C-alpha cells in the first residue's frame with residue numbers, strides 16, 4: 001500500500017491495523033518454526049566450523065583442504081550428481097512427454113506408476129537393487145541359468161550400481177517436475193505447426209521442445225540438489241570409491257563427534273549448492289523453478305549468437321528426426337497418437353522403475369531367503385515382523401510422527417499459502433523463498449544442525465522433536481500444494497457468501513474450507529508421506545532406541561540383509577499404493593463436486 | 594494465388610459410441626467463402642479437424658483440388674488453419690511466427706523476411722515484427738494468426754471461430770478485413786462461427802449443422818427465407834412457427850388450416866413435396882406480419898397484445914393467440930414514432946402475404 005492510499009479516517013486506520021495484525025498472525029507460526037528449527041540450528045552448525053571451544057579457529061578448514069581425500073569426495077559427489085541429473089532428465093523426458101499428451105484415462109494409468117515409484121521409500125528401492133544385483137540376485141541367477149555366464153558377476157558396490165540406484169531414486173522427481181511445465185504447453189501449438197507444414201520431428205524440436213525447456217531446467221536443478229545431499233544409495237549400493245560428501249558428515253557426527261569438522265563440510269556443501277543456484281539464476285532465472293513466468297532466455301530479444309546456434313541445432317535435429325520417421329511406414333488411421341516405438345520405450349522404463357519394489361513381493365513369501373528365484377511359500381517373515389517389538393514400535397512411532405507432522409504442517413502452512421496467494425503484500429517473493437528454503441538447504445545439514453540443538457535441549461529421541469524437524473522439511477510442500485489449490489479457487493464464492501451476510505469466519509467455515517477440503521487432505525497426505533519416509537533427520541534425532549520405521553529399516557539393512565526386510569518393504573509398498581489410490585479418489589471426488 | 598476446391602464425401606467421426614460427425618458430404622467450389630454454423634457441440638470443429646488432417650475419420654474421404662488427401666498428414670495438405678485461440682508460438686517473435694511456414698517450405702531467409710513483412714503489411718501491423726505474441730493485444734494476435742496463414746498462400750484456409758474472443762467493434766473491423774482479403778486473394782475459405790449475423794453477412798453459402806449432421810446448405814437468403822427444417826427456421830433469426838395441416842396442394846402452393854382451427858391461409862412448400870393431410874409447420878418472419886385492429890376481421894389470426902418492445906430501429910409486438918395450440922406470436926416493423934399506437938391488452942389481427950408463409954414438413958427426430 002502506498003502512502004497516497006493510506007486511509008485517513010480513524011475507522012479506516014483501525015481497519016488497516018487489524019488487517020496488518022491478521023497477516024502477522026497468519027505468517028507468525030511458520031516463520032517462528034523456520035527461524036527456530038532451520039535458521040538457528042543450521043547457522044549454529046556453520047558457526048561451529050569457525051568457533052571452537054577455544055574461540056575462533058580455522059582448524060577444520062585446514063583439515064578439510066590439507067588432504068586430497070575430501071576434495072576427491074566432493075569431486076565424486078559432483079560427478080555422481082551430474083550424471084544422475086543428466087540420465088534422470090534424458091530418460092524422464094519421454095515419459096513426461098507421453099503423460100502430458102495422453103488422453104485422461106491413459107494419463108491416469110501412466111501417472112499412477114510414476115507416483116508409486118515417487119512415493120515408494122528410497123530405502124525400499126535401494127534395498128531392492130541389492131537383492132536384484134547381488135551375487136545370488138535376480139540378474140546373476142537368470143544369466144547363469146541361461147548359460148550366459150558361469151560365475152556370478154560383481155554387479156554391486158561400484159559406480160554403475162550407484163548410478164542405477166541414484167537414477168532410479170530420482171527419475172520420478174525429474175518426471176513430475178517436467179510434467180508440471182509440459183501440462184501447460186498449449187496442445188494446439190504443435191498442431192498449428194503441422195498445418196503450417198512442419199513434419200512431426202520439426203514440430204517437436206522447434207515448437208514443443210523449446211517450450212518444455214523451463215521444465216527440463218527445473219527438473220535438472222531439483223534432481224541435482226537432491227542428489228548432492230544423498231547418502232542412502234551410495235551407502236547401500238556404492239563401494240568405497242563412491243563415498244559421497246554427506247556420508248562424511250554422518251561419519252564425523254556418529255563416530256568422532258567432531259562438530260567443527262562436520263560444520264566445515266556442511267559449509268562446503270552449502271557453498272556448492274548455492275553456486276549451482278546462482279548459476280541457474282544467471283542462466284534461466286529462479287522464477288522458472290515454480291513453473292510460473294517465462295524463462296529469461298525467451299524474453300530476451302533473440303538476436304544473440306547463442307540463440308542462432310540453438311535454432312540451427314534444433315532445425316537439424318528436426319530434419320534428422322523427420323528423415324528417420326520417413327523411413328517407417330505411416331500408420332493410416334492413427335493421427336495424433338504417439339508413435340508405437342515411443343510408447344513401448346516409455347512402458348519399458350516404467351516397468352523398470354516399478355519392478356524392483358514389486359520383486360520384493362514374491363521374495364517376501366519365499367522360504368529360501370532373498371535368493372532368486374523364490375522358493376516355497378511361507379508367512380514366517382511376516383510373522384517375525386509382527387512379533388518383533390522393535391518393528392512394531394517403529395511403526396507406531398512413524399505413524400504418530402507422520403500424523404503429527406501432517407497436522408502441524410497443514411495448520412501452519414495453509415495460512416501462509418492464503419497470504420501468498422490472496423494478499424497484496426510487499427516482500428512476497430522473499431517470503432516464498434524463505435518458505436521454500438528447507439528444500440534448497442541439503443537435508444543432511446538441517447539434520448545435523450537439529451541434532452546438535454536437540455541434544456542440548458533434550459529433544460533427542462522424542463516424538464515431539466521429530467515432528468518439529470519433519471514439519472520443517474514438509475511444510476514447503478504443503479504451502480506449494482495449497483497455493484496451487486487456492487489459485488484455482490474462485491474467490492467470488494467468498495464474496496458471494498459475504499454479500500449474503502456471512503462474516504469472515506462463517507465464510508471460512510461454511511464455504512471456503514469445505515471447498516478446499518480435498519486440497520488440504522492431499523497436502524496433509526503429502527506431509528505425512530514426507531515424514532513417513534524421512535530418514536536423514538530421524539537418523540540422528542530419533543536417538544538410539546526410539547527409531548522410526550525408516551531408521552529401523554536403515555539399521556537392519558546396514559547390519560544384515562534379512563528376508564524380514566522384504567516383508568517390511570512389501571508392506572510399505574502396498575501401504576503407499578493404497579494411499580495414492582485413496583488420494584486420487586479424493587481428488588476426483590472434489591473435482592466432480 | 595491458387596485456390597482449390599474441396600470435396601468431402603461421407604466423412605464420419607465417432608468417439609466410442611458417440612457420433613461426433615455422421616456421414617457428411619460437402620462440395621465447395623474454388624474461391625468460395627463457406628461458413629459452418631450451428632449450436633455448440635454440433636460437430637463444426639470435428640469437421641474442420643478432419644479436413645485439416647488433425648484427426649482421422651472413421652469413414653469417408655476428403656479431396657482437395659481433386660486429389661484424395663484423406664490419410665495425408667496436415668503438413669502435406671497445403672491448407673491453412675486459423676485456430677480459435679490463435680496458437681501463436683510464444684517463444685518466437687511475430688516475424689519468426691509468420692516466417693515459420695515459409696521456412697518449412699525451404700524458402701530462403703531473405704525472401705521469407707520480405708514476404709513476412711508483406712503479410713504484416715496486409716494485416717496492417719508492420720510495426721510489431723520484433724515483438725513477442727504476449728506483447729500484442731487479442732485483436733492484434735488474431736491478425737497475426739491470419740497473416741501467418743496467408744503468407745504461404747495455401748489453397749484453402751480453415752478458420753475456427755477466429756473472432757470469438759473479440760469485442761463487437763473489433764469483430765466488425767476484422768470481418769471487413771477478412772472479406773477484403775478473401776476478395777483480393779480469391780482463396781477458398783471454410784469459416785466456423787457461432788454468430789448468425791457474421792455468417793449471414795460474410796458467406797457465399799452457409800452450412801448449418803446440428804447434432805453431427807448438415808441440416809441445410811445454401812445461400813444465406815435461402816436459409817433464412819426458405820428453411821427446410823423447423824430447426825433451421827428456429828435457429829436463424831426470430832420467427833413465428835405455427836403448427837398447421839395441409840388441406841389442398843397445387844404445386845408448391847398449399848392451402849392450410851392453422852392449429853386449433855384458428856384460421857386458414859396459403860403457404861409455399863419448402864423442400865419436400867407435400868400432399869393434402871400432411872402436418873406442417875408454417876414459418877412467417879416477424880417483419881412480414883402486418884398488424885391491424887381486429888375490427889376489420891380480414892386477418893388470418895387474432896391475438897391479444899401482451900408486450901411491446903422497441904429495439905431501436907425495430908418495434909416488436911408480442912401477442913397471445915386467441916386460438917389454443919398456437920405459440921406466442923411476434924410481429925416487427927420499423928419504429929415510426931416515440932409512442933406506439935397499440936396498447937397492451939388490445940385485440941389485434943395478424944395478416945401476411947401468402948408468399949411470405951413457408952410450410953415445412955414435420956419431421957420426426959428433431
Ligand SMILES: Nc1ncnc2c1ncn2[C@@H]1O[C@H](COP(=O)(O)OP(=O)(O)OP(=O)(O)O)[C@@H](O)[C@H]1O
Nearest residue numbers: 608611612613631632633634635636637638639640
Ligand atoms: N476427443 C473427443 N472425445 C470425445 N468426444 C469428443 C471429442 N472431441 C469432440 N467430442 C464431441 O464431439 C461433439 C462435437 O464436437 P465439436 O468440437 O466438433 O463441436 P463444435 O460444433 O465445434 O462445438 P463448439 O461450437 O462448442 O466449438 C461434441 O459433443 C463433443 O463433446
Ligand SMILES: [Mg+2]
Nearest residue numbers: 637638639753
Ligand atoms: Mg468448436
